[in-house]
Amino acid sequence: MAAATTTASATEPPGLETQYRDIQAILQGRELRAGDSWYLLERRWFEQWKEYVQTGDQNSSSFPGQINNTELFEELDSYHLKDRLVENEDFVLVPADAWHKLLSWYGMVENQPPLERKVVDLPSTVKVEVYPVEIFLCLHSNMDNVVTAQFSRADSISTIQKVMREKFQVPESAEVRMWMKSSDTSCERLRNIYMSVLDTCLSTGMTVIMEMRNADGTWPSSRPQIMRNSMEEQDSYRGQPGVCGLTNLGNTCFMNSALQCLSNTPPLTEYFLRNAYLEELNFTNPLGMKGEIAEAYADIIKQMWSGRHYSVVPRFFKTKVGHFASQFLGYQQHDSQELLSFLLDGLHEDLNRVKNKEYIELRDADGRPDQEVAEEAWRNHRRRNDSVIVDTFHGLFKSTLVCPECHKVSVTFDPFCYLSVPLPVSKERVMEVFFVSLDPEAKPVQHRLVVPKAGKVFDLCATLSEATGVPASQMMVADVFNHRFYKIYHADESLSCILDRDDIFVYELSNACVEQDSEEVVLAVYLRERSHYRDYGSGSSSYGTSLFGHPLLMSVPRAQCTREALYHLFLQRLARYVRPPDSSEEVEEEEEEDEECGEDEEEEEGGCRTQTNGVSEDEGDEDGEKAGPSKREEDGQDGVQSDGQNNCHSEASPCSEVEERTEEESSSEAERGSSTEEGQSACGSTDTNSQDAADGEQGTGLEASGKEDEDEDEEEDGEEAARCSRPNKRVSGRRCCAEKRRKPLFTIQAVNSNGTTERGIGEGDSTFSFSSQPYIAIDWDPDMKKKYYNENEAEKYVKHHSMDIPHQQTTVQLQECIELFTTVETLEEENPWYCPMCKKHQLATKKLDLWSLPEVLIIHLKRFSYTKYSREKLDTIVDFPLRNLDFSGYLLRKTGVNGEPPSRYDLIAVSNHYGGLRDGHYTSYAKNKDDGQWYYFDDSKVTYAREEQIMTNAAYLLFYQRQDKIRKPTLPPPTSSGTSSSTNQLANDITSHNHDGVEGASSCVNMETD
C-alpha cells in the first residue's frame, strides 16, 4: 500500500483513509440549502466504495470501479430516471463537493450524465428535488407542437411563462394567458402567475397551454366550441351525492382512497354537511393547523356530496396537506394509512373543542379495578381531546406490561383512533431463481421455489435440488447485478439476505462445492467487451471495457488453470451462444483483422499488464480478509496456475506482446501463420488455435523475454501510426503462409469482483494467483463479439412449470389478526420498558386488550412488513365479514347493569392497495349512506360494486360502523329497483359517461371563459 501511495500523481486519488475522511467530513452535518446542488449516486456503488475505503487497500477486490448509475435509469438511451426510486435504498445523495471528489478519483461510466439535483425550499420542508416536475408545453394555436420541460416545485408559473415565451418565440409585448390541463383533460386557468408549481398542483404529465390575445381583443379559448368548462358541464349533473370521483393529481391515489373512505363515514360527513364544524373550528390550537385542514376537508366533502360533479379536483386540499405535512408533497407513492392517520389527527386538533389543554398527571393503575382505571383514563383523554373525531373514531385499549425480573405489573389504558393489526407472517417464502445447468447447451431455467423464510441458502439449494435432480452440494448461489456478481452466497448464509427483487442465479458445478485446498477452484467468469476508447491517463485497461451478458460460476481443476486450458473450457461452456469460426472463415478473418492491429495491440498491452496481477504477498498480509490467498501461496504455490504459467508470470511480468513476438520469431513462421492478433493476444492467453499446438506453445510463449524493454520504448514513442505499421509489416511477410491459425475469439484476464482490472498492477513481482474467490474476465473485441457471440441466444431462458402454478395465497380470518394483536409479546431490544421497580430498562412482556370500541372502527391490516433484513408486502387474503363483525369475545369491558355493550359492526368502506412495496395503486370500496349501494372508487372513476367483489388481497384499511349507529338508507338502492333507464345506462360505469364526453372534446381544449 505504501508503494502504491507514493507513486500517486496529481491525478491519482489520495490514500483510502484520506478519501474516507474527506467524504465523511463533507457528508457529516451538511445541511440542505436551497439552490445547492446534490448528486444521486447508485447506492450499491457507494456501499462498495465505503467498504473499499474502510477495509480494503489500494488493490483490494472491493475496488468499486467507475461511478456507475446504470441501475437508476429507466433505459440508457434517454437516461430517464426510473420512477419511485427510494433514497438510501436505490440511491444516496451527496453534496456537490463530495461528488466532484469522487468523480475525479473514480471517473464515471462512459456517456452517463451526472444526476445533479437542486435543493428546493418548499413549505415546511427543504429537500433535494430528485424528481422535478416534467410538464408538456404548447401554444393554444398549435397544440401539436409539444415541448417537454422540467421545472422545480419552487418555480413560479411566471418562470414557466418565461420559458414558453422563449421556446415558442412569443414576444414580450404579446398578452398571454396560461392554462393547465390535467391527465383527465380538465382545463384550468393559471390566473396567478406568482403561485408556485407546487401550490398550483402542476404535476408531471400535465400540459401547460399558452394562448395569445387576438388583435380584436378576444381570447381564442373563448370561442364557443372550446368553451366547455368542466365545471359548467357538471352543473347539469345531478347524481347521487357522495358518488363522486377524485382527480388524480399525480401519485395522489393514496389520498383519494383515504378520502373516499372518510367521505363515506356517515357521522363525519353529516357533521360537515350540516356545517357543525364552523362553530368548532379551533384557530388557536398549537397542535392544529389553524382550522385550515378542517376547512379544506369541509370544502371537498361539500363538493363531493353536492351531486353536481362526476369528479372533483382535490387541489386545494392536497396543497393544504402538503403545507402541513411535507411528507405528502408528492415525490413518491405514499401510504393511505399514513395520510389517514395525519388527517384524523389534523381534523381532530383543528376541531378540538378544548381550547386550553390542562396538564393531567397520569396515575398508574396500582392494582385498582380495570373499570375505575379505564374510566379515569377516558375522562382524562376527553378533558384534553374533545372533537367529532374522538366521538366517532376513538376507542380505548388496555396495555399490560410485566417485568421479567421483578414481575411488576403495569396497567395503562390508552386511546386509539385505529387498530393496526398484524397479519400472521408465513413461515415460508416464494423465491424465483434461475438455475444454470452444467450442460452448456441448456438454457437457464427459471424456477419458483417455496423455501423456509428463516432458512439458509442451503435450503434454497435443497429445494431446487428436488426440482432439478442436481445435488445441492453442487450448487452455488449468486446475486447477479449489472452483469456481475454482486454477491456470491455461502451455503450457510441466511436467506433473509436475499431480497425478492434480487436476481438470483444458482449454478450447477461439476463437483461438490470445493474446499479451499481442494483440487478444484470455482471461477467467477465475467464477459467484457473492449471499447476502442481507452483512457491513457488512468493507465488502467478497465477504462476501456464494459461488462455484458450473464456471468458464470464454474468449477475448474486447478491443474487446468492455464489460460490455454481455460480458453477451451470457456469455449465449451459458452457453446450455446458462442460459435467459433469454422475453417472456411478463418483466412478471411485474419485478413480483416490486420487492419485493426493497432488498436487491438493497445488493448492487449493494457490487458497484459493487468493480467499478471493477483494478490501480491504484502497486500495479502495487510488485508486480513484476504488471508486465504496469501496463505495458499505460502503453502507452496499450489494455488491455481499450472507451474509453467505461474513461473512465466512471476518472472516476466508485465508480459506484453513482445514476448509473443519473440516467440513467434523463434518459431517457424510457417507454423505460426500470420496474424499479429495472435501475437498480441498470446499474452491474453489464447493466441493459439488448435489445442494440441497450443499446449506446447503456451508454455514457451509466456516465457520471459529480454526484448520487453526495447518494445516498451517503442511503445512509448509510439504514435498510432507507428504502432500500426509495425505489426502490419510483419504480418504481410507472413500472409502467404499456408498454415491456418485460428484467431482467438477472446482473451482472458484476472479481474476483481467488480469486473474491473485491478489497480496497481505491473509493479513489483506480482505473482499470478487467485484470491479467495477468483474472478476472470473473458474479453471480447467488439467485432469478434458481433461475429461470434449470439446475444439473442445468450439471453434466452426457459420457465420451469413451477412458474405457471400461481402462488397459492394463504387466507386468514380477520379474527386471527385481531387475536394476534392481543397476543402477549416480548418487547424488542430497541424498544425496552423502564421498570419503575428495578429502575432500569427491561424487555417486558406486553399484552394489549380492547377495552372499548368507537362508533366507527378503522382496522389497518399491516401488509407492509419492514424488518432489518427484509421489506415486503404481504398479499395474504384476509377474510373479513361485511356484516356482523362481533367483538364481544375481545372486549374486556363488561357493563354490569345493561349487559355487554353493543359490539357488532358492519363494513362501510375499504381502502385497497394493489401492487408491491414501492409501486402500486390505491382505490376504495365504500357504501353510500343514502342509497345503501356499494361503489368502487378509482380516482376520478366510480363504478357500482357488488358485495362479493369487496374481499380481496388488496384490502388494506377496513372501516366498520357499529350496528346500533347505522341508519337505514333513505333512498332505494339504484340497481335493485331498475326503474329508470338512466340508471341502467350508468350501471357499469357511472362516470365513464363523463370521461367519454371530455375525451371526445380533448382535441379541442375545454376551457372556461372569463
Ligand SMILES: [Zn+2]
Ligand atoms: Zn422490574
